[in-house]
Amino acid sequence: MAYITDYQYYENGGIVPEDSNWGSYQYVTLEDIVNNFMLMFQGNNEIINNINRYQVLFHAKRGIQELNYDAMKEIKILELKVCDQLRFVLPQDYVNWVRINLEEDGMLYPLTENIQTNWSGAYLQDNDCRILFDIDGAVLKPADSWFDIQRLDGTQKNMYPGNGPYAGKMGYCIDGKWCFDYSVGKNFGMNTETANVNPTFSINKKAGVINFNSSMMDKFVVLEYVSDGLESGDDSSVSVNKLFEEFIYAYIKYSILNGRFGVQEYVINRARKDKSSLLRNAKLRLSNIHPGRLLMNMRGQNKWIK
Amino acid sequence: MAASINEVRNTVLAIANKNNYGYISPQDFNLYAKQAQIDMFEDYFYSYNNWINKQNGRQSGTGYADITKGLVEVMDSFSTQVFLPQVNSNVYSLPADYYLINKLFYYSTPTFTGTSTAVSANQLIDAAAVGWTTIPASAPTPNIGSIIVNTTTFQEAYVTGVINATTITLSADIFLAVGETYVIYVNTKIREVERVSQNKIFLLTNSMLAAPTTTYPAYVLDGNNITVYPTTILQPGAIRSQYIRYPAVPRWTWQNLGLGEPQFDPTQPGFQEFELPDSDEPTLIAKICQYVGIEIREPDVFNFGKAEETNETQETS
Numbered sequence: 001m002a003y004i005t006d007y008q009y010y011e012n013g014g015i016v017p018e019d020s021n022w023g024s025y026q027y028v029t030l031e032d033i034v035n036n037f038m039l040m041f042q043g044n045n046e047i048i049n050n051i052n053r054y055q056v057l058f059h060a061k062r063g064i065q066e067l068n069y070d071a072m073k074e075i076k077i078l079e080l081k082v083c084d085q086l087r088f089v090l091p092q093d094y095v096n097w098v099r100i101n102l103e104e105d106g107m108l109y110p111l112t113e114n115i116q117t118n119w120s121g122a123y124l125q126d127n128d129c130r131i132l133f134d135i136d137g138a139v140l141k142p143a144d145s146w147f148d149i150q151r152l153d154g155t156q157k158n159m160y161p162g163n164g165p166y167a168g169k170m171g172y173c174i175d176g177k178w179c180f181d182y183s184v185g186k187n188f189g190m191n192t193e194t195a196n197v198n199p200t201f202s203i204n205k206k207a208g209v210i211n212f213n214s215s216m217m218d219k220f221v222v223l224e225y226v227s228d229g230l231e232s233g234d235d236s237s238v239s240v241n242k243l244f245e246e247f248i249y250a251y252i253k254y255s256i257l258n259g260r261f262g263v264q265e266y267v268i269n270r271a272r273k274d275k276s277s278l279l280r281n282a283k284l285r286l287s288n289i290h291p292g293r294l295l296m297n298m299r300g301q302n303k304w305i306k
Numbered sequence: 307m308a309a310s311i312n313e314v315r316n317t318v319l320a321i322a323n324k325n326n327y328g329y330i331s332p333q334d335f336n337l338y339a340k341q342a343q344i345d346m347f348e349d350y351f352y353s354y355n356n357w358i359n360k361q362n363g364r365q366s367g368t369g370y371a372d373i374t375k376g377l378v379e380v381m382d383s384f385s386t387q388v389f390l391p392q393v394n395s396n397v398y399s400l401p402a403d404y405y406l407i408n409k410l411f412y413y414s415t416p417t418f419t420g421t422s423t424a425v426s427a428n429q430l431i432d433a434a435a436v437g438w439t440t441i442p443a444s445a446p447t448p449n450i451g452s453i454i455v456n457t458t459t460f461q462e463a464y465v466t467g468v469i470n471a472t473t474i475t476l477s478a479d480i481f482l483a484v485g486e487t488y489v490i491y492v493n494t495k496i497r498e499v500e501r502v503s504q505n506k507i508f509l510l511t512n513s514m515l516a517a518p519t520t521t522y523p524a525y526v527l528d529g530n531n532i533t534v535y536p537t538t539i540l541q542p543g544a545i546r547s548q549y550i551r552y553p554a555v556p557r558w559t560w561q562n563l564g565l566g567e568p569q570f571d572p573t574q575p576g577f578q579e580f581e582l583p584d585s586d587e588p589t590l591i592a593k594i595c596q597y598v599g600i601e602i603r604e605p606d607v608f609n610f611g612k613a614e615e616t617n618e619t620q621e622t623s
Contacts (some may be wrong), residue, residue: 044362045362053498201551230515
């Protein structure tokens with residue numbers, strides 16, 4: 001990307017949206033990466049020659065994806081309301097979740113993943129429990145399984161999130177009203193992995209939704225997630241933090257050399273070591289460890305923990 | 307400077323006429339000259355490749371010792387750029403005289419299109435133009451330096467100034483008739499269109515990560531046409547080619563006979579000098595001598611030509 005004037009940076013040259021260039025100097029675009037690689041790292045006198053640009057583009061995007069999965073801290077955040085289906089459709093560019101929060105009164109309450117599934121598929125069966133098929137031999141499926149119907153209707157047991165004598169007790173949330181079984185004795189045998197006063201969720205990756213229990217009806221959910229950095233296929237919007245720029249070149253170089261016939265093993269090894277060490281360097285740089293931040297952390301060393 | 311066809315012919319005749327019986331007609335000479343030039347022209351590309359390999363083996367230096375620099379200069383002297391006529395939708399036709407398509411460019415950002423409504427030298431006049439303005443004087447619209455393509459004839463020019471809201475001045479006189487259509491492109495957002503082989507193109511278009519886009523377009527070659535991807539690239543005058551053309555066919559021309567000999571006359575229609583440089587004159591002579599030696603059945607002339615060419619090759623490789 002070419003350098004821009006202050007006016008272009010702060011006000012986008014008077015063109016709406018005026019904030020589109022803010023912070024842009026931190027990033028190098030995919031177009032620049034591919035262009036620079038073709039210009040500087042391949043050619044008659046370089047270690048790589050006779051490659052197609054689409055190969056460079058492919059490896060550049062793969063490198064950006066890998067960075068987004070584990071090294072970069074480019075977290076995206078999306079808020080949606082949970083309606084009567086008690087589900088949150090995953091965003092188009094979702095790859096993995098970081099945190100899922102319930103938003104109430106401007107506060108975010110991190111939710112716990114329910115490791116016991118709260119959804120299921122189902123087949124239709126007759127009175128003898130025989131599975132039913134259509135004329136093409138395909139199995140017949142209901143819209144919702146009985147398990148899902150119970151969850152949607154609130155007839156599944158959940159932990160009461162409120163205060164008072166029923167705080168933490170298992171009950172039923174039906175149309176927003178909580179009902180409890182007659183309580184006898186102490187609450188023994190609780191599954192502590194799912195014991196949380198906040199609602200729980202379970203992700204159905206194949207269906208592309210996050211399923212919640214019935215206490216989440218009409219609540220707002222804030223999803224923090226990571227994407228692969230490819231901006232839903234819009235190449236012109238793809239960019240990488242400049243701290244990773246050298247790593248991306250090294251990644252492309254290694255990937256190409258590694259897949260080529262007749263390249264000496266020491267050349268490939270050198271490229272692999274380059275790539276790995278540059279990734280480490282970039283991670284260190286991005287972690288922003290500096291005395292000021294360490295000092296703030298160290299101030300907590302004498303804090304009394306009750 | 308290009309090798310002189312008359313000097314080459316005189317030298318060849320001098321060599322072939324050693325016993326006063328070798329005569330080469332102008333027609334025969336022109337045929338041999340064409341063959342010799344094409345042969346040498348193609349050798350440049352192989353020679354360039356050899357020298358690149360040597361360069362990578364540290365057998366070539368920099369500065370005056372950079373042999374590839376001279377070779378590239380000669381090859382670049384045959385470089386031409388033209389906008390390609392559109393055959394239909396995303397198919398464009400290649401120029402007839404191309405030897406090697408080096409690069410294709412996609413002009414991605416058209417700013418104005420229209421039709422010329424009057425004709426004036428080095429100007430485009432469009433009475434229906436919308437958005438042309440001389441304000442501010444330092445940065446009129448269309449921008450100075452924008453490239454304009456006559457999409458009727460596919461000639462090109464640069465915008466050199468804006469006279470008023472309907473007239474702009476151009477670097478070349480490309481509008482010679484009323485009713486010719488045009489498109490003006492921003493001269494910065496130019497994308498290279500990448501050549502892809504036929505057996506890869508549909509794998510590429512189906513790829514999630516590397517499919518051709520307007521930022522990374524691709525093309526395949528079909529006969530003398532190219533098909534550009536993505537298929538949304540279909541405006542006339544959007545694709546420009548930089549290619550190496552064949553050298554023009556050399557032609558020694560004459561008009562009057564003097565002492566029974568045709569007298570050289572470069573003013574005759576069809577006259578064409580060699581296009582290869584002066585330094586190639588000895589090799590051109592040697593190659594033509596081989597053809598001449600066969601024609602007049604003179605082994606000495608053939609052998610001389612062969613030996614000279616071998617010497618030249620050894621010296622330069």
